Amino acid sequence: MRWSRVAVLVVCSALALSPLPGASAAGRVPRVIPAWPLCGRWTNTATPAVDGDATYFDIEVVDPWHAYALGARLTVRKQLWRPLVALWDGWRWTSMPAPRKGTDVTDLAVVSPNEIWAVGEHKVRIDGDRHWRPAAWRFNGKRWTKVRVPSPGYGDSEFQAVTVIPGTRQLWAVGTHYASVGGWPSRPSPLAMRWNGRRWREASMPELQRAAMLRDVTAVDRRMVWAVGTAMWPWQTEGGASLLMRFSGGRWRTVRSPDIGVLDEVGGGGARDALAAGWFAGVLRWNGERWSKIPHRRLPGSARLRPQGVAFSMEGTAWIAGNLRRGQDPNDAESYVPVAYHRTSSGWVRTMVRRVGSPISVAAIDAATRHDVWVVGNVGVFGGSILDPVDAAPIAQHWC
Numbered sequence: 001m002r003w004s005r006v007a008v009l010v011v012c013s014a015l016a017l018s019p020l021p022g023a024s025a026a027g028r029v030p031r032v033i034p035a036w037p038l039c040g041r042w043t044n045t046a047t048p049a050v051d052g053d054a055t056y057f058d059i060e061v062v063d064p065w066h067a068y069a070l071g072a073r074l075t076v077r078k079q080l081w082r083p084l085v086a087l088w089d090g091w092r093w094t095s096m097p098a099p100r101k102g103t104d105v106t107d108l109a110v111v112s113p114n115e116i117w118a119v120g121e122h123k124v125r126i127d128g129d130r131h132w133r134p135a136a137w138r139f140n141g142k143r144w145t146k147v148r149v150p151s152p153g154y155g156d157s158e159f160q161a162v163t164v165i166p167g168t169r170q171l172w173a174v175g176t177h178y179a180s181v182g183g184w185p186s187r188p189s190p191l192a193m194r195w196n197g198r199r200w201r202e203a204s205m206p207e208l209q210r211a212a213m214l215r216d217v218t219a220v221d222r223r224m225v226w227a228v229g230t231a232m233w234p235w236q237t238e239g240g241a242s243l244l245m246r247f248s249g250g251r252w253r254t255v256r257s258p259d260i261g262v263l264d265e266v267g268g269g270g271a272r273d274a275l276a277a278g279w280f281a282g283v284l285r286w287n288g289e290r291w292s293k294i295p296h297r298r299l300p301g302s303a304r305l306r307p308q309g310v311a312f313s314m315e316g317t318a319w320i321a322g323n324l325r326r327g328q329d330p331n332d333a334e335s336y337v338p339v340a341y342h343r344t345s346s347g348w349v350r351t352m353v354r355r356v357g358s359p360i361s362v363a364a365i366d367a368a369t370r371h372d373v374w375v376v377g378n379v380g381v382f383g384g385s386i387l388d389p390v391d392a393a394p395i396a397q398h399w400c
Helices: none
Strands: 042-045 054-063 066-074 081-088 093-096 103-112 115-126 129-139 144-147 155-164 171-181 184-195 200-202 211-221 224-232 241-248 251-254 265-270 273-277 283-286 291-293 305-312 318-325 336-344 347-352 360-369 372-382 389-399
Touching: 054 081, 054 103, 066 103, 066 372, 066 389, 081 103, 081 389, 103 129, 115 171, 129 171, 129 184, 155 184, 171 224, 184 224, 184 241, 211 241, 224 265, 224 273, 273 305, 273 318, 305 372, 318 360, 336 360, 336 372
Parallel strands: 054 360, 054 389, 103 155, 129 155, 155 211, 184 211, 211 265, 265 305, 305 360
Antiparallel strands: 042 389, 054 066, 054 372, 066 081, 081 093, 103 115, 115 129, 115 155, 129 144, 155 171, 171 184, 171 211, 184 200, 211 224, 224 241, 241 251, 265 273, 273 283, 283 291, 305 318, 318 336, 336 347, 360 372, 372 389
16 A cells, blocks of 8 residues: 655746756757745655565665665565665656666665666575675666676675765775684674776775674765774674774774764765764764764754664755654554754754655655755554564655
8 A cells, every 4th residue: 555645846937947057058948947836844756656565775866857766675476575776857756677686785876877886785606505795786777787896705795885986986885794714604894895987896994803894885075985884792693882984095994983882874064074873873973073972952852763864965954864753662663753854054953754654764865955855765564663664665755
């Protein structure tokens, strides 16, 4: 069942017409910029129909005519998760080809409409045993092609996130390598690789005292790249300490920060502005000199917030999206309401994402400009956990 409603888009003659960047006034029909009638609030949009349960967990916004949602659908027959990709063309969402089956896609990065990257992991067999290897796929505007990724060594490995270095066609991808000793997995270690325009190359990572995993990455420029995750002691089976790493001066280093728990999301707005968040932790901010936790008093009602994403618009407006628990049971999906915060000159302002069904959850946020912001997630029944959708349908909502 679907609860989504088609957003009404209107064109206001002189206000809604704008030529393509670089186009001359003569000879070309100007591209229409959609005018959203309800600015200052979230507007729900209709997403493509999906056969089976589905969710969106990543969104990449390029401009008013190009936004890409990544998710997964549960096949009806085999009950297996398959990648799901959709495109917003300025007027509607349409389904796009997705990397083939047998893959686990976790993140997208957009260089241009004719160069889109996806990363994750794929299965391989070594000496009769099944292993996972980091994987990358490139979309050329028509089809996805698997791109060779070097093996980090014996054992399992995965990519969790990928980002484009602004102003280039180069990328960083991060994840985890689970090395093996005598066929048994040893402690995980952080993994980072760089696409230089021709091939993927593994970067040297510092030796850490604890096991560590990287979960997200963002590039401010060539010289400043942030990655976040968690560091754990061998006896820990879940949770862990905050892990922040920065690429600068040609190498990766760990950066000191308050320990608020596992960090899942990071976004950079410049050399002196970045955010890092954990689904069960809170939000950290980089001011150019150090990381510090944003107090709950500055984020209204955030004491029970589960942050799901952070983003910056090109003007520098910072955004945080997540799910706010209002009930007593943290495992009850009905206890949560989706929210978003944006930073203004007077502080953080909270807005409520539209409840187009119940329960509803947001999973990611991204912004091109302060008037072009998207959140994605799903609406439907959850299987006992807000992180595991069952009988769910994807949602996408826009802020202008």
